Amino acid sequence: MPQRSTESVDNYLKAILTLGERQPGRVASNALAAHLGVAPASVTNMLQKLAAAAAPFVEYERHRGVLLSPSGRRRALEIVRHHRLIETFLYEVLDYPIEELHEEAERLEHFISERFEERIAAKLGHPTTDPHGHAIPSLEGEMPPRSSMCLTDVSEGTFIVDSISDRDAPTLRSLQANGLTPGTKVRVTRSPSDSYSVRIGRSTTALDLSPEVAREVRILPLTK
């Protein structure tokens, strides 16, 4: 297969994995089109092609949505592992700014060899999470289930920041500049303007997050 189409297959598999994690079960092709930013007709085309392959990566039925086959899930997890290891390497070893990690990793994830992947993992001490707080799948393709919740799913309380989505660079930059990073303790209240008011650590000043920004942040309940 020429490289461009491998890249695009990988991106489909990753998107199906991500959307399936958000809402277990079959992924609707419209949701996939929105996530990938492509026309629904191209999605249908691609899924039909993928499902018709000799060892298909997906199970697809029109109007019923799509599921990853065991080999599709393995491939998707491998690409996610590449992506998150590359992000960690760029951040910790090459000092890339947090908001530039994702775009660079999106390019490189399709092309690194198994040897390169192993070297990066060893150099970094076999990390289990990336700089955004996302779990890195193991070499065997295992990833712990997500137990975190979206900030928009809570009304108030004290939490630990679990992860921040890597998809929106300006949001990432501003949250990091304000000290909102994975592992920090936050106190959340809803403000009358419908935004989320977040106090970081012992700080007495609150950061106001719009619902759009709050949706990018996942949190865990504070244990103890």
Ligand SMILES: [Zn+2]
């Ligand atoms: Zn990323």
